[in-house]
Structure formats: C-alpha cells, structure tokens
Amino acid sequence: MIHRISKMISVTTFCLLFLRVGIAVAAPVTFNTALPVAREEFLFRAQVKFLRSTDDPSGADRELTVWAVPIVAAYGITEKLALFGILPVLDKEIKLTVPVGRVSRGDAGIGDFTALTRYTIWKKDQPGRTLRLAPFITLEIPTGDDNETDSFGRLPQPLQMGSGSWDPSIGLVLTSQTLARQIDTSLSYTFNTKANNFEFGDAARFDFSYQHRVWPRVLGAGIQGFLYGVLESNLIWQDNNRVNGVEDGNSGGITWYLAPGIQYVTKRTVAEFTVQIPVVQDMNGTGLENDFITTLSFRMNF
Template sequence: MDKAKLSLFSAALGGLSSLVPPVAAAPTTFNTALPVSQGEVLLRAQTQFLRASEDPGPLDRELEVLVFPLVGVYGLTPRLALFGIFPLLDKELEVNTPLGRQTREVSGLGDSTFLARYIVYWWDAPGETFRIAPFVGLEAPIGEDDERDALGRLPQPLQLGSGSWDPLAGGVLTWQTLEWEFDASVSYQANTEANEFEFGDVARLDMLYQRRVGSFHWQGGVPHFLYAGLESNLIWQDRSQIVGRNDPNSGGLTWFLAPGLQYITRRFVVEMAVQIPVVQDLNGQALETDFNVILSFRMNF
C-alpha cells in the first residue's frame, strides 16, 4: 500500500444523527449525510490496525500500522457541521537490506484533516429520512515529515506526515429508516508536492447497507439496538512522483469489503468493521494490504 494514511480520514468521519436515539447507525469507514444538531459536540475515538505483507518484489516488505484517529464534530448550524481529525500513528516496516533484515518504525501525530459538510437537500417522513450533503476539506501537514533512523531518512510513505497541503472534496447521500440504512459517498483528494515527493491523487466511491438485527431493553429504559452491515470501499490512487518523475511501483485500484457491527445506545455507539481487500490491481511492486481492523467508540454531548 503506497500511502497507509489514505483511508484514515474517511474511516474517522462516520457522521452522527440527531434522530432518536440521538446517536444513530452510520458508516464506520466513511462519512454520512445525517445531521448534527446545532451547538452539539460529537466525539469519536477509533483504533485501526492495518497489515500489508503481500510484496511482489525481492524486498519482502511487511508493514504494520496502528492508528488512533481522534475526531471532533461541531454542529455550527442545523445544516453545517465542522470536522477535525487528528490521527496518532505507529508505523513499523520490516524490509530486506544489504545489511540483512531491518525494522524501521516511527510513532507520533500524523497529518490532520479539517472538513466542512453542508446539507443541501433533506426529506423527512415518520421513521424515515433522506439527506444529500457535499463536503470540502484540507489535510494539513501537522505530522513530522523528516524522521530518520540508523539507516538514514525514512522513505516518504513511512513518514508521519506528507509535508504538503492537500485539498479534498466530495459528497454523501444517506437514506435511513428505523430498520435499515443506505449511504453512498464520492470524494477526491488532490495531493501536492513536498520534499521532492508527491503522493498520487486519490478518488473514492464508498457505500454501506445495514439493517437492525436486534433490540434490547435494559430495566425498562430507552432501547438499545444492534445493526449489522456491509461497507464497500473502491479506492483509486494515481502514481506518486519522485523529483517530478512517476514512481512505477505506486498507485492503482483497491476494492475493500468491510462487514461490521454497531451497538447503539441513546448517547454512545460501539462499533467494529474489518476491511478485506477483494481486488488489488496495483502498479509495479506496490505493497498489497492484507486487512484493516477498525474498532470505534462515539458519543455526543
């Protein structure tokens, strides 16, 4: 995988609803168009573990990335929500070198993403809602982009940050009833150059379908719900550029399927999903992903 942080902002962005219960079902791996009440603050904490070890080249690379994306959302108006995503990263790469098998690793705060999402169309009926919302954002170079170890400067994809300011835009559609939910999102991130390196631009098509599979009443209080769903993440990345020249071992097309569960109460949600690659049509000797496990907790105030 050319850029381990590619899916981090999308995985962190599953929106939250002001429907009853106040925290509702939503995607785990991308954004949703459900509203955030004016003046409401929503917090989401995730743990992601990504492993990529399918190396078609002689370096026999094995990459493990542990990510803790912290997400804050604020409802500025009934239609406009502001997002901030701050990922804590731990990256470890094992690779063959002329000196033998070596491990290169780095930990710290990664690049942060700031987004604004505006609901342009909505329709409500008893027990049903439909929303369309475009969003725009910017990934800011907060993470360190010149980390070094005993072997020298770490390769750019292993750095905590890119060093570049990267704009992104897209739109999301959500159709939710009391029993099921459908979400779809398209987005594009234009990555820019820094440190004589430019990650390839990224385009995504994400979808979710999930259904309520159980409800629970604890001591006669507000019911809790269990949802099961399947998310689809189709991700295309252009080739990266090094000193203005294309890197032949970067970019390509990946399609993930992510089965998941969500346990929903009135004030918080516990959720999990596992992204499994079903198609990886990557360029050259780009490293392929094995899986990505996502555990998440979200709450509103």
C-alpha cells in the first residue's frame, strides 16, 4: 500500500511538472516553432548542424558542405505570448570543377537574425495531457554579410552569410502532449524579398514531430531523466530564385525529409540528436541535392 501511494505521488508530481512547460520537456529538434516556453521563463538552445550535398546533375562535380550553429533564445512574456531570437553562425564551402581545375569557394561568419513571435490562441488542459494551438510570425533581419568576394569575384548569393533582404514568415503550430508522447505540427510560409538584384524563391513547409518516451517505461520515485525516441518529417517547397528579375530554372523544388532521433530530458535540460534523410528530392534543373543533415542539440529552461 505504501509503495502504491508513493508511486501515485510520484506520477502526480510528474504530471504537474510535465504540464508546466517551464520544466524542460520533449520538443521538436528540426524546427523551433513548437518549443515550450512558460511565463517569465527563459529558454536557450544551441545546435550544431551539418549538411552535405554531392548529388550533382550539372557535371561540375559540386560538393557542398555547410556547418551551422543556430543559437536560440526565448522568453515567455505571458502564459500565451512568447518571443524568440535565432542567430546562426555559418561556415559554407563548395568544391567544383571549372575549366582551370578543381576550386573551392565559401565563407564563414554570422548569418541573418530571425525574430519570432508566437501567441497561443486556444488550449485544452486535462489530467496528464494538453492541446495547444498557436499562430506565429517571424522576420528575418539582414545581419549577415551579403557582399563577400574571393579571388574569383563575388560569391554566389547562396554562399553569402546573409541574404541582404528583410523576409517575413507566417505560420501555425499545433501541439498535443501526454505523459508518454508528444505530437507537434507546424505549417509556415516565407515571403522572400529582393536584395542585390537577387531574390530567393518563397518557401512553404510542413513540419511534423512525434516524440515517444521509451524509458522509463513505468513512472516511479527517484527518476532523474527520461529518454525519448523521435521521428520527424519536413516537407519543404521553394519557388525559383530570381536574378535581375529573371527566374533561375536551376533553383527551387520540393524536398521531403524523414528524421529519426533521440532525446534525453532532465528537469531543466535536454540533449538531442537527429539525422534528416531526404526521401524525396525533386529539384528544378541542375539543382544540387542534399545527402543528409545531422543535428546535435542542447536545450535549457531557466
């Protein structure tokens, strides 16, 4: 009887902590829009992303590698309103074959800063579960260098640290959370604008994340952390880029990633890892296809 009462108290305590999102809980790895932020709580996330692209139909044998370290900080203004700031540190390099031989081009530095505002318009809380719906708006601010050159001249715009343009996005995120699992879905559209006679194509994406607690299977006293299995999906469409007002037929397209991963969650911190694997890539013209994207991430609520 005493053991059962102790277990009930432990489970009840876990429920209370779980539904108070100031305590670190499971959350998506490959997108930020569903990160939980409680009122008057700060959230910090640092990620290390590695992208490699070698499937080149152009004949130039292009090999693109990108290291990105996005730093995310968020604050809960109220129970419903949260503000986010995202600043990436980037290192981009492409190797390709040109008439003079094999060359390497690229740059490293600070990328464009993104400000995001999210407001929960509806939620339903029940014992051991919650459901939330929140629209969000973002603005990408041109803080990165967008006019870097090398010995071959000005770097192509995709290799620049920044776009040089102010690019807004709108979206909607839905989160369903229970003691054993969590589901997040996010739908967004980005309106890319023109700078340096170049305009990235508008982009739409649908993100899905499922997190399932795999350990401990049974809740009890003395538990210090929780292990979650993660499966995420990212469906991304991008329109053609425009150069001097003319569409670039070798840009844009559709990509669908599946991303298996793992999360270890403690009271205030989360360590997580995923690999985004392209299941479908329908790139326009000679657009370069991605091999994979890995993400190693650390998150803290305080």
